[in-house]
Amino acid sequence: MAVAIRQLTYAQAINEALRQEMRRDPRVILLGEDVAGGATVSGFEQEDAWGGVLGVTKGLVQEFGRNRVLDTPITEAGFIGAAVGAAATGLRPVVELMFVDFFGVCWDQIFDQGAKLRYMFGGKASCPLVIRTMIGAGMGAAGQHSGCHYSVFTHMPGIKTVVPSTPADAKGLLAAAIRDDDLVVVFENKMLYNVSGEVPEGEYVIPLGKADIKREGTDVTIVAISRMVQQALAAADALQEAGISAEVVDPRTLSPLDEETILNSVAKTHRLVVVDEDNPRCSAATDIAALAADKAFSELDAPIKLVTAPHTPVPFSPPLEQFYIPGPERIVATVQEIM
Amino acid sequence: MTTGQTTGGTQVLDKARLLRMYEQMQTIREFEERAGKEFAAGKVPGFVHLYAGEEAVAVGVCANLTDDDFITSHHRGHGHCIAKGVDIREMVAELLGREAGACRGKGGSMHIADVHKGMLGANGIVGGGFPLATGAGLTAKTNGRGQVAVCFFGDGAANQGTFHESLNLAGIWQLPVIYVAENNGYAESTPVTYHMSCRDIAERAAGYHMPGVTVDGLDVLAVYEAASEAIARARRGEGPSLIECKTYRYHGHFEGDTITYRTKEEVDSYRARDPIQRLRNFILERGFATEQELDAIDRQVQDEIEDAWRFAEAAPYPAPEEALTDVYVSYR
Numbered sequence: 001m002a003v004a005i006r007q008l009t010y011a012q013a014i015n016e017a018l019r020q021e022m023r024r025d026p027r028v029i030l031l032g033e034d035v036a037g038g039a040t041v042s043g044f045e046q047e048d049a050w051g052g053v054l055g056v057t058k059g060l061v062q063e064f065g066r067n068r069v070l071d072t073p074i075t076e077a078g079f080i081g082a083a084v085g086a087a088a089t090g091l092r093p094v095v096e097l098m099f100v101d102f103f104g105v106c107w108d109q110i111f112d113q114g115a116k117l118r119y120m121f122g123g124k125a126s127c128p129l130v131i132r133t134m135i136g137a138g139m140g141a142a143g144q145h146s147g148c149h150y151s152v153f154t155h156m157p158g159i160k161t162v163v164p165s166t167p168a169d170a171k172g173l174l175a176a177a178i179r180d181d182d183l184v185v186v187f188e189n190k191m192l193y194n195v196s197g198e199v200p201e202g203e204y205v206i207p208l209g210k211a212d213i214k215r216e217g218t219d220v221t222i223v224a225i226s227r228m229v230q231q232a233l234a235a236a237d238a239l240q241e242a243g244i245s246a247e248v249v250d251p252r253t254l255s256p257l258d259e260e261t262i263l264n265s266v267a268k269t270h271r272l273v274v275v276d277e278d279n280p281r282c283s284a285a286t287d288i289a290a291l292a293a294d295k296a297f298s299e300l301d302a303p304i305k306l307v308t309a310p311h312t313p314v315p316f317s318p319p320l321e322q323f324y325i326p327g328p329e330r331i332v333a334t335v336q337e338i339m
Numbered sequence: 340m341t342t343g344q345t346t347g348g349t350q351v352l353d354k355a356r357l358l359r360m361y362e363q364m365q366t367i368r369e370f371e372e373r374a375g376k377e378f379a380a381g382k383v384p385g386f387v388h389l390y391a392g393e394e395a396v397a398v399g400v401c402a403n404l405t406d407d408d409f410i411t412s413h414h415r416g417h418g419h420c421i422a423k424g425v426d427i428r429e430m431v432a433e434l435l436g437r438e439a440g441a442c443r444g445k446g447g448s449m450h451i452a453d454v455h456k457g458m459l460g461a462n463g464i465v466g467g468g469f470p471l472a473t474g475a476g477l478t479a480k481t482n483g484r485g486q487v488a489v490c491f492f493g494d495g496a497a498n499q500g501t502f503h504e505s506l507n508l509a510g511i512w513q514l515p516v517i518y519v520a521e522n523n524g525y526a527e528s529t530p531v532t533y534h535m536s537c538r539d540i541a542e543r544a545a546g547y548h549m550p551g552v553t554v555d556g557l558d559v560l561a562v563y564e565a566a567s568e569a570i571a572r573a574r575r576g577e578g579p580s581l582i583e584c585k586t587y588r589y590h591g592h593f594e595g596d597t598i599t600y601r602t603k604e605e606v607d608s609y610r611a612r613d614p615i616q617r618l619r620n621f622i623l624e625r626g627f628a629t630e631q632e633l634d635a636i637d638r639q640v641q642d643e644i645e646d647a648w649r650f651a652e653a654a655p656y657p658a659p660e661e662a663l664t665d666v667y668v669s670y671r
Contacts, residue, residue: 078504082508084470085478088471113464118665120446124454181669
């Protein structure tokens with residue numbers, strides 16, 4: 001039972017969820033490139049050299065050892081597929097796909113094996129696997145290390161997709177993902193790792209498929225995904241100055257999507273803007289827009305607007321990268337277009 | 340780390356074991372021939388890829404396994420299913436898309452599985468099984484009770500990236516996985532002499548910190564012996580192995596294949612060395628059983644195949660709405 005509240009960073013919250021779940025269930029193992037680091041190096045038998053490339057999994061090998069925290073070679077098809085096989089045969093692996101942009105090298109293992117195994121085998125097998133992966137631009141990591149692409153995973157039947165925006169949500173959603181018996185991909189925005197927030201102590205889960213209203217309002221619904229929640233909240237503050245009351249809805253899970261919360265909000269405000277850092281074609285934003293256009297058509301007083309990245313890879317140069325990422329100014333301008 | 344040739348089977352096998360192998364090989368042969376006929380008659384939707392001619396590999400390997408061990412298979416998977424003990428009535432029902440099928444009609448020929456018998460599925464993606472078997476090997480090592488995982492794959496799959504990544508993982512972690520290559524000389528229509536940069540798949544084992552051997556895949560006892568050794572080693576915690584079985588498929592890559600890329604002379608030369616006939620000769624020559632006993636097994640197998648088809652053809656289809664089920668364990 002969660003009691004005390006204290007401040008943790010998003011990265012610390014994820015680390016805490018992993019530690020609690022690994023204590024709770026001996027079948028939970030971690031795999032990934034440098035999740036500990038320094039494998040077989042003298043002095044690192046029970047010590048991590050890195051604890052993850054950005055330190056998110058630091059300290060876990062000390063407690064759980066190198067039989068439960070497994071550094072892998074740089075072979076995503078091999079080790080993500082092995083994680084699928086291990087999940088199908090009784091373990092509950094949490095495997096890291098270091099940057100989501102790498103999914104090209106292991107997409108078969110995720111979508112044609114892991115996602116479809118239960119269905120193709122008539123419900124007689126399951127794949128209780130969690131894939132943790134980093135998303136997001138803003139660090140200058142450029143074209144192959146900065147994308148979001150949760151839309152591609154959300155598109156696939158058999159995958160569940162989770163997009164936490166706060167430390168508290170990250171801990172609860174990751175715990176839920178690990179306890180879930182399906183293939184869940186948790187998209188961790190790398191720009192949020194050092195963001196602090198209140199995180200309850202102790203074990204708790206946030207159910208998958210439940211959105212959260214991060215800010216209540218009456219004039220416009222802004223559905224914002226991952227770090228765009230923070231951008232939308234900043235925009236909402238600015239809009240408040242202009243006398244516009246924005247409601248910010250954080251889906252938290254994209255598949256399955258909490259349609260009810262989104263539609264209820266649109267029914268209340270009659271305007272919808274979706275803010276999504278992913279590229280705009282066939283995206284989570286277009287998916288949510290289609291939902292509202294279908295099921296809330298009579299509630300809408302204005303066209304649905306999408307504030308997204310452009311249809312480009314992520315550029316390197318800082319002013320170009322800032323142009324790419326949807327920011328509060330663009331969100332404010334878009335809302336004002338439909339008022 | 341050796342690459343070697345093993346010949347013949349001089350191990351001690353009792354009558355019961357030999358007759359069981361014979362029966363399983365005949366079951367596979369009869370199953371495949373019947374499936375081919377029914378497919379040609381338009382009774383089986385989709386694609387089938389027949390294993391006839393390769394029986395010695397599935398049977399020779401799986402004779403060393405229990406329900407607690409894992410195997411992965413590929414598109415030509417009926418033989419592995421039968422050798423691993425999947426119910427043949429459920430198999431035929433699955434080919435016909437019936438609710439009583441091994442996968443409740445949701446998978447078809449290319450995805451037949453029985454996870455409770457450790458059969459982790461036929462697979463429509465060439466090379467798809469390597470990582471899965473390697474992961475099953477990780478589970479086996481974690482469980483610590485001597486389980487093994489066997490990965491069946493073809494010469495075509497031996498070039499896939501997943502082959503290299505998976506063997507590397509099994510090599511560094513010393514996982515109890517036996518990678519069994521069924522080298523039948525062709526990846527679809529393309530000969531192995533063209534598509535593979537080495538002569539024998541077994542040569543690649545040395546690069547992945549595991550032993551590799553090449554055996555006569557038409558000799559079930561040679562396969563059995565090589566598999567027995569590799570599996571025992573894995574059970575003892577001594578790591579993975581690669582066994583290459585040189586074999587041959589009598590039919591095309593898929594049913595409907597015009598098979599213009601092989602000569603009749605080549606096919607006939609393999610038919611003259613039929614693996615089931617070879618085992619039959621061995622059993623008779625060594626006095627393990629009589630012609631009558633073997634003929635009785637042949638008739639029993641034919642009856643079982645006939646029974647399986649009658650069962651399956653009478654079995655109902657799933658309701659169409661069943662298309663919506665079992666995507667997830669829980670929908671929320």
